[in-house]
Amino acid sequence: xxxxxxxxxxxxxxxxxxxxxxxxxQPNTQEGDELEVLVTxxxxxxxxxxxxDAPNSVKAIRFRMDQAGPENASCRQSFI
Numbered sequence: 001x002x003x004x005x006x007x008x009x010x011x012x013x014x015x016x017x018x019x020x021x022x023x024x025x026q027p028n029t030q031e032g033d034e035l036e037v038l039v040t041x042x043x044x045x046x047x048x049x050x051x052x053d054a055p056n057s058v059k060a061i062r063f064r065m066d067q068a069g070p071e072n073a074s075c076r077q078s079f080i
Contacts, residue, residue: 003037006045015042 001018004011019038025031055063 001034001038003034003041006041009049012042012045 001015006012006015015038019035019042022031022035022038025035
């Protein structure tokens with residue numbers, strides 16, 4: 001595979017498929033170095049196109065309470 005910048009989702013997909021093929025590559029080999037570079041490119045593309053904002057504390061607590069289910073409803077009133 002020719003290593004080049006990832007500019008579109010289709011490039012990202014092709015690169016992810018190639019990464020999967022190289023996944024077991026040993027470090028400090030040609031394949032291992034290629035894997036490392038490709039992972040770095042995918043990471044940069046995904047951080048730029050799919051940013052994930054850190055939740056604020058209140059949203060994190062509410063999310064956890066929602067995940068815990070209705071049995072924790074009495075606690076919910078204390079925090080909301």
